[in-house]
Amino acid sequence: MKLIALSSEVRRALLNGQNCNRLGSAAVMPYAAAETRRLCVGCANGAFFFWRRTMTSPAEAKLQEKEKEKTEVEKNVVESSYWGISRPRVVREDGTEWPWNCFMPWESYHANLSVDLAKHHVPKNFTDKVAFRTVKLLRIPTDMFFKRRYGCRAMMLETVAAVPGMVGGMLLHLRSLRKFQHSGGWIKALLEEAENERMHLMTMVELVKPKWYERLLVLAVQGVFFNAFFLLYILSPRVAHRIVGYLEEEAIHSYTEFLKDLESGAIENVPAPAIAIDYWRLPKDAKLKDVVTVIRADEAHHRDVNHFASDIHFQGKELRDAPAPLGYH
Numbered sequence: 001m002k003l004i005a006l007s008s009e010v011r012r013a014l015l016n017g018q019n020c021n022r023l024g025s026a027a028v029m030p031y032a033a034a035e036t037r038r039l040c041v042g043c044a045n046g047a048f049f050f051w052r053r054t055m056t057s058p059a060e061a062k063l064q065e066k067e068k069e070k071t072e073v074e075k076n077v078v079e080s081s082y083w084g085i086s087r088p089r090v091v092r093e094d095g096t097e098w099p100w101n102c103f104m105p106w107e108s109y110h111a112n113l114s115v116d117l118a119k120h121h122v123p124k125n126f127t128d129k130v131a132f133r134t135v136k137l138l139r140i141p142t143d144m145f146f147k148r149r150y151g152c153r154a155m156m157l158e159t160v161a162a163v164p165g166m167v168g169g170m171l172l173h174l175r176s177l178r179k180f181q182h183s184g185g186w187i188k189a190l191l192e193e194a195e196n197e198r199m200h201l202m203t204m205v206e207l208v209k210p211k212w213y214e215r216l217l218v219l220a221v222q223g224v225f226f227n228a229f230f231l232l233y234i235l236s237p238r239v240a241h242r243i244v245g246y247l248e249e250e251a252i253h254s255y256t257e258f259l260k261d262l263e264s265g266a267i268e269n270v271p272a273p274a275i276a277i278d279y280w281r282l283p284k285d286a287k288l289k290d291v292v293t294v295i296r297a298d299e300a301h302h303r304d305v306n307h308f309a310s311d312i313h314f315q316g317k318e319l320r321d322a323p324a325p326l327g328y329h
């Protein structure tokens with residue numbers, strides 16, 4: 001029994017890719033079964049077993065990993081039913097199953113690619129100039145940190161871009177409650193912008209995985225930016241929207257540079273992530289270039305919305321006095 005137990009322990013160690021030398025020491029070997037000794041012959045001189053690594057090709061290992069991930073995801077899926085009400089079966093236009101819970105087919109759209117990308121709001125007064133200079137100053141450390149790593153840059157900056165819409169929408173929501181007033185659709189418009197920016201992030205993160213120090217940076221930047229923008233929006237929504245307008249102008253510039261690198265081959269034009277194909281109704285064989293093109297069109301839309309919002313405030317009016325630009329996303 002003792003020999004069988006010892007033999008199985010050695011087998012287990014071998015299969016787990018451990019250093020067999022520890023088990024094949026002089027103190028143990030005399031007690032090991034003959035078969036086990038044969039297995040351990042290679043480690044008599046202190047050699048390591050790498051059987052598992054050599055037996056599985058990288059492609060097989062990748063496939064196994066994907067299968068494992070799929071099983072994990074399936075395990076974590078909660079039955080879509082609450083109080084006996086199940087989610088209706090959602091399908092694409094071609095009848096295939098809709099795989100996303102985070103957005104529905106009726107929330108997907110074709111980005112307006114005819115939008116004018118070159119539009120620029122010329123700073124006319126002191127506050128506009130402050131907003132413009134602030135954004136230009138913010139760009140310096142961003143350029144220094146990311147250089148031409150546009151995938152990483154987009155992934156990181158989308159974590160910031162999704163904040164203003166949420167802050168503005170939340171504050172307008174609270175204002176509507178306090179003043180017993182309609183918002184003119186602006187709560188929805190700003191929350192839609194935040195959601196759209198978050199979808200940019202969900203798309204980019206499929207292509208670029210954040211490193212631990214980038215996650216830490218996002219945490220710090222969000223802590224500072226959310227609070228700073230919250231205070232700014234309370235003090236001057238006009239300046240807050242103008243800053244966002246200029247930030248969006250910079251985003252258009254960054255995505256244009258991203259496209260240049262994709263066209264030149266400096267960045268590989270990989271297939272578009274599945275989430276992007278469904279969200280922007282892209283063709284099945286769409287590439288990263290198509291994704292960046294539609295994201296850039298979204299940014300141009302945000303630019304126009306935010307400069308428009310700032311202009312309304314500049315005229316001494318409130319946002320609810322002008323109909324909100326709804327229905328884009």
Ligand SMILES: [Fe+2]
Pocket residue numbers: 158161196197200251295299
């Ligand atoms: Fe974005």
Ligand SMILES: [Fe+2]
Pocket residue numbers: 161197248251298299302303
């Ligand atoms: Fe944007």
